[in-house]
Amino acid sequence: MKKQRIFSGIQPSGNLTLGNYLGALRNWVALQEEYECIYSIVDMHAITVRQNPQELRERSLLTMALYLAAGLDPQENIVFIQSHVPEHAQLGWILGCNSYMGELSRMTQYKDKSSRMGDSIPTGLFNYPVLMAADILLYNAHLVPVGEDQTQHLELTRDIAVRFNNAYGETFVIPKGYFNPFGARIYDLQTPEKIMSKSSQNQQGILFLLDDEKTLKRKISRSVTDSLGTISYNDHQPGVKNLLNIFALLRELSIEESLAYFEGKGYKQLKDGVTEAVLDSLLPLQKKVNELMDNRSYLEDLMLHGAQRARALAKVTLADVEEKIGFIPRRTDEYRD
Ligand code: ATP
Ligand code: LTN
Numbered sequence: 001m002k003k004q005r006i007f008s009g010i011q012p013s014g015n016l017t018l019g020n021y022l023g024a025l026r027n028w029v030a031l032q033e034e035y036e037c038i039y040s041i042v043d044m045h046a047i048t049v050r051q052n053p054q055e056l057r058e059r060s061l062l063t064m065a066l067y068l069a070a071g072l073d074p075q076e077n078i079v080f081i082q083s084h085v086p087e088h089a090q091l092g093w094i095l096g097c098n099s100y101m102g103e104l105s106r107m108t109q110y111k112d113k114s115s116r117m118g119d120s121i122p123t124g125l126f127n128y129p130v131l132m133a134a135d136i137l138l139y140n141a142h143l144v145p146v147g148e149d150q151t152q153h154l155e156l157t158r159d160i161a162v163r164f165n166n167a168y169g170e171t172f173v174i175p176k177g178y179f180n181p182f183g184a185r186i187y188d189l190q191t192p193e194k195i196m197s198k199s200s201q202n203q204q205g206i207l208f209l210l211d212d213e214k215t216l217k218r219k220i221s222r223s224v225t226d227s228l229g230t231i232s233y234n235d236h237q238p239g240v241k242n243l244l245n246i247f248a249l250l251r252e253l254s255i256e257e258s259l260a261y262f263e264g265k266g267y268k269q270l271k272d273g274v275t276e277a278v279l280d281s282l283l284p285l286q287k288k289v290n291e292l293m294d295n296r297s298y299l300e301d302l303m304l305h306g307a308q309r310a311r312a313l314a315k316v317t318l319a320d321v322e323e324k325i326g327f328i329p330r331r332t333d334e335y336r337d
Pocket of ligand 2: 007008009010011042045131132135136144145146150153
């Protein structure tokens with residue numbers, strides 16, 4: 001039987017966090033055998049917020065190294081940089097002509113991010129979900145593993161795909177979200193009501209995958225808990241709950257097992273337990289990333305290979321779409337390469 005196809009991506013908009021690892025990357029690795037997986041580093045999404053060019057380049061490369069270090073097999077999966085496949089932008093334009101101001105204005109991520117930008121809101125930020133729809137529909141992905149925060153964008157992708165199919169005939173697979181069955185979101189260690197996000201202002205509550213040992217230890221030991229002093233799993237103790245989630249996910253234990261592990265212990269031991277679990281996972285990951293970053297030409301070869309494979313699939317969908325909407329077919333590729 002043909003495997004179902006998966007597409008997902010992470011923006012190189014900051015250094016990757018433990019949230020990205022537990023909410024995305026680690027789950028992707030688990031899916032690679034069962035599905036045909038396409039994983040992108042979505043640099044075109046990252047520039048919806050102003051980036052420093054040098055840093056963007058470096059982080060895109062680092063993100064590629066992290067994908068591999070986390071265990072994604074670049075032969076088994078297609079791993080590539082979004083801007084290396086121009087079909088994303090091309091399909092994005094066409095889908096933008098089939099989406100509405102009203103539906104895009106309702107996106108909460110847009111509302112959140114734009115509320116801090118005064119009068120200078122880039123239109124790219126508004127169109128962001130259309131490009132995300134193009135990413136997914138270009139490959140006719142069946143499933144899209146993302147965190148819950150992306151549900152609204154996925155719904156929009158489905159709406160655009162259905163609308164296009166109705167107007168022009170069966171073209172796109174209607175994708176579904178694939179949510180991590182363990183479903184945990186990782187929250188900021190300083191403000192545990194807020195999701196741990198790579199582009200947050202205050203970095204003290206964020207565990208970056210490439211933070212050094214000392215920094216990781218310091219951030220965890222200073223994480224906010226509460227004055228109750230008992231380790232239990234409930235919404236009135238968001239800091240403790242978050243630490244338990246991190247521990248359980250990293251140690252691959254259930255919450256019950258984790259609670260049993262910390263029974264009769266205090267917050268100091270909880271933090272020590274989390275620190276050990278974090279270091280056991282991240283130090284080996286960092287070692288692999290460093291090795292990969294020392295071998296840039298290998299990374300660059302993989303990027304080229306990934307982009308070629310992605311493009312071979314993307315071209316077919318784009319040509320189909322262009323034909324359906326009435327563009328004259330390009331006779332050769334000479335304008336493009
Ligand atoms: P940004 O701050 O630039 O918006 P982000 O850190 O929120 O970035 P994304 O690039 O938007 O991360 O997300 C990549 C993937 O990681 C998504 O599937 C998202 O759901 C998941 N993810 C991000 N942060 C967390 C988190 N704190 N807990 C669980 N999953 C997360
Ligand atoms: N919007 C996503 C990143 C992203 C994505 C995608 C995820 C861009 N294109 C396509 C899945 C499929 C985010 O912020 N997490």
